[in-house]
Amino acid sequence: MHETSNPALPARQLKILLLSPLLLAALFLSAACGGDHSTALRVMAASSLTEAFEDLALAFEAENPGVTVRLDFGGSQRLRSQLEFGATADVFASADHVQMDQAVAADLVQGVPVDFASNGLVLIAIPGGRVSRLSDLAQPEVRLALAHIGVPAGSYSRQVLLNLAQDDALGLGKEFDDDVLANLVSEEPNVRLVAQKVALGELDAGIVYKTDAANAQRTGDIIVIAIPATANVLARYPIAVLRGAPEPGLAQAFVRFVLSENGQRHLKEHGFGSP
Numbered sequence: 001m002h003e004t005s006n007p008a009l010p011a012r013q014l015k016i017l018l019l020s021p022l023l024l025a026a027l028f029l030s031a032a033c034g035g036d037h038s039t040a041l042r043v044m045a046a047s048s049l050t051e052a053f054e055d056l057a058l059a060f061e062a063e064n065p066g067v068t069v070r071l072d073f074g075g076s077q078r079l080r081s082q083l084e085f086g087a088t089a090d091v092f093a094s095a096d097h098v099q100m101d102q103a104v105a106a107d108l109v110q111g112v113p114v115d116f117a118s119n120g121l122v123l124i125a126i127p128g129g130r131v132s133r134l135s136d137l138a139q140p141e142v143r144l145a146l147a148h149i150g151v152p153a154g155s156y157s158r159q160v161l162l163n164l165a166q167d168d169a170l171g172l173g174k175e176f177d178d179d180v181l182a183n184l185v186s187e188e189p190n191v192r193l194v195a196q197k198v199a200l201g202e203l204d205a206g207i208v209y210k211t212d213a214a215n216a217q218r219t220g221d222i223i224v225i226a227i228p229a230t231a232n233v234l235a236r237y238p239i240a241v242l243r244g245a246p247e248p249g250l251a252q253a254f255v256r257f258v259l260s261e262n263g264q265r266h267l268k269e270h271g272f273g274s275p
Contacts, residue, residue: 046095096152115275153191
């Protein structure tokens with residue numbers, strides 16, 4: 001016969017049964033409060049830095065056991081705006097000095113920002129489509145995507161179009177930039193979305209960072225068209241520790257790591273130039 005009860009439990013067993021719920025509650029509370037005792041470092045970075053900073057974060061964590069780097073990617077303008085509205089982070093890495101300068105003016109930055117990488121722009125297009133060279137951008141019915149003008153990549157893209165129009169040696173015409181912008185059908189909040197829409201065949205062409213073109217080729221079939229050096233821009237990326245950073249010492253260590261030989265090697269592997 002199967003026993004279902006024991007009215008005479010030994011005192012020791014009864015004590016264990018009474019304590020068990022308390023022990024379980026303590027274990028649950030420990031886990032909920034971060035029982036692994038890891039230290040979190042929050043880094044807000046431009047979307048074009050995604051793969052490079054994911055690698056950098058892993059390398060930094062490997063050198064700093066117990067540290068977890070939490071990455072937040074987006075358009076530099078959006079990230080700076082979030083900081084102005086009270087978002088908490090340790091490090092800000094922007095794709096241009098305009099957004100970083102505004103962060104400095106808003107007293108969000110501790111110390112002096114420093115350049116850590118550079119980038120350039122290229123034109124990407126779908127194979128066999130309406131665009132196979134720069135001059136095609138001004139042709140009717142071309143569907144063009146650019147990052148929003150308030151985003152660094154969007155501002156850079158429009159500067160490139162103006163440079164192309166003003167470069168007489170290229171022979172594209174003084175109205176080239178206006179004709180191209182007339183074909184603009186999509187303004188994206190970050191450059192990654194421009195690359196994605198072209199790679200998926202949703203639009204004919206877009207202007208993106210050269211590092212994003214390499215990533216887009218893993219999403220879909222695209223062609224990459226170089227922009228002449230005389231008309232291109234040099235995008236410089238600054239990084240800074242934020243005022244009120246929860247982990248200021250660790251934030252400084254992360255910035256030093258990005259600028260180190262090891263950090264620069266990771267950036268170079270993802271197509272970024274030196275600062």
